[in-house]
Amino acid sequence: MIEKLCIEANQQLPKDVRQALRCCRRQEDWEIAQGVLDQIIENSEIARQEQVPICQDTGMACVFLEIGQDVHITGGALSEAVDEGVRRGYERGYLRKSVVKDPLRRENTGDNTPAMLYTEIVPGTHITVSVVPKGFGSENMSAIRMFKPSHGLSGIKDFILETVEAAGPNPCPPMVVGVGIGGTFDKAALLAKKALIRPIDSSHPDPFYRDLETEMLEKINELGIGPQGFGGRTTAIGLNIETMPTHIAGMPCAVNISCHVTRHQTEVI
Amino acid sequence: MEKHIRLPLTEETARSLHAGDTVYLTGTIYTSRDAGHKRMCEALEKGQPLPFDPADSVIYYVGPTPAKPGQVIGSAGPTTSGRMDAYAPAMLSVGARGMIGKGARLPQVIEAMKKYSGVYFGATGGAGALLARCIKKSELIAYEDLGAEALRKLYVEDMPLVVIIDSEGRNLYEEGRAAYLKHHKK
Numbered sequence A: 001m002i003e004k005l006c007i008e009a010n011q012q013l014p015k016d017v018r019q020a021l022r023c024c025r026r027q028e029d030w031e032i033a034q035g036v037l038d039q040i041i042e043n044s045e046i047a048r049q050e051q052v053p054i055c056q057d058t059g060m061a062c063v064f065l066e067i068g069q070d071v072h073i074t075g076g077a078l079s080e081a082v083d084e085g086v087r088r089g090y091e092r093g094y095l096r097k098s099v100v101k102d103p104l105r106r107e108n109t110g111d112n113t114p115a116m117l118y119t120e121i122v123p124g125t126h127i128t129v130s131v132v133p134k135g136f137g138s139e140n141m142s143a144i145r146m147f148k149p150s151h152g153l154s155g156i157k158d159f160i161l162e163t164v165e166a167a168g169p170n171p172c173p174p175m176v177v178g179v180g181i182g183g184t185f186d187k188a189a190l191l192a193k194k195a196l197i198r199p200i201d202s203s204h205p206d207p208f209y210r211d212l213e214t215e216m217l218e219k220i221n222e223l224g225i226g227p228q229g230f231g232g233r234t235t236a237i238g239l240n241i242e243t244m245p246t247h248i249a250g251m252p253c254a255v256n257i258s259c260h261v262t263r264h265q266t267e268v269i
Numbered sequence B: 001m002e003k004h005i006r007l008p009l010t011e012e013t014a015r016s017l018h019a020g021d022t023v024y025l026t027g028t029i030y031t032s033r034d035a036g037h038k039r040m041c042e043a044l045e046k047g048q049p050l051p052f053d054p055a056d057s058v059i060y061y062v063g064p065t066p067a068k069p070g071q072v073i074g075s076a077g078p079t080t081s082g083r084m085d086a087y088a089p090a091m092l093s094v095g096a097r098g099m100i101g102k103g104a105r106l107p108q109v110i111e112a113m114k115k116y117s118g119v120y121f122g123a124t125g126g127a128g129a130l131l132a133r134c135i136k137k138s139e140l141i142a143y144e145d146l147g148a149e150a151l152r153k154l155y156v157e158d159m160p161l162v163v164i165i166d167s168e169g170r171n172l173y174e175e176g177r178a179a180y181l182k183h184h185k186k
């Protein structure tokens, strides 16, 4: 199943992203930006019809498993099964192998493994599998900062805008922005990644953060960076925030940048 | 302005292009990313020849996906050019004239472009399936061990590009954004 999800995720943009792109195209009134958005939409249609990757950076395979606590897994190591799925998917789907064995010595693993695997134990008898191929043009423009609580809401807002500003044309705008606030250093980063997986037409359940999502997306789209950084309204097509409790002394905030090729496919076993 | 250009990219043609121009490129180009650039620059330092003649050439910063049976090439959109900034001035100094990529460049690259009449083109990042359609021929010419990063010679037809930085150093990332913001403050 992971093999199939790797291939599908790389060939088909999720519905929420497709809709957001079309909606932004309608709202875009700057000529060069309209042209870029048309190309992007056409590209995703070609990829789907011809079953080829939307983008040549077919990413690192981030795999999220929500495992029901009543499920018993037999027949070998789960992480090896996941890697085998990724290996097959990237080979059989003609996807690019973009993973190196060692961060400093940089030899390609040749099969795009290992997957970036996250497991979570949840109630129930099912396993939910999500495959999220993540490109690095945008990953490289992400940032995390440990704020003092006194920096407050305005500190967070400035940080989000600063990160998008610094990213500029590099992450293939229009971007999708994932924000994680709270937890610990590592949890904030994971929250930001999870924010990217949540459909971009959904909102945070808490009205306070829902309004913040709307406000920040508007502010980002006033920056003028535009599609590909050529100028225009559409700098981002979506922004999601995920939050969790944190320590009295801290306020971690991570901003994970993604691009218009924000891919995810989910299935339940 | 819309322009149809045939390669090689002569100095005269390069100087006639301006930031913001839409360009359809036809002819032979070469692919390379960081690992390939590193090797080419090492060769230059040792006084060895490059795998292709750099004079008036255009280099596309791309690492395509593997071709499916029957395809010329897999998806082939641009990669972030900033990673080639360390090598680009050396390439320009030996005659390479055009670069195709996406994203910001360092001032030293722009200076070298002004000095050697270079042009930096943008292809739409993430539009790998669409761009692959313009690639009619692909041939591996060197550094095969680098996989997706190996050096390829491509023949492209009407490849849709935008001039991001021209040989005078004008920059669409700055000018395009400023024009949009100015227009919307009215």
Ligand code: SF4
Binding pocket: A055, A056, A057, A058, A134, A135, A136, A137, A138, A139, A170, A171, A172, A258, A259, A260, A261, B077, B078, B079, B125, B126, B127
């Ligand atoms: S940032 Fe996204 S669209 Fe751009 S090259 Fe990477 S994966 Fe592709």
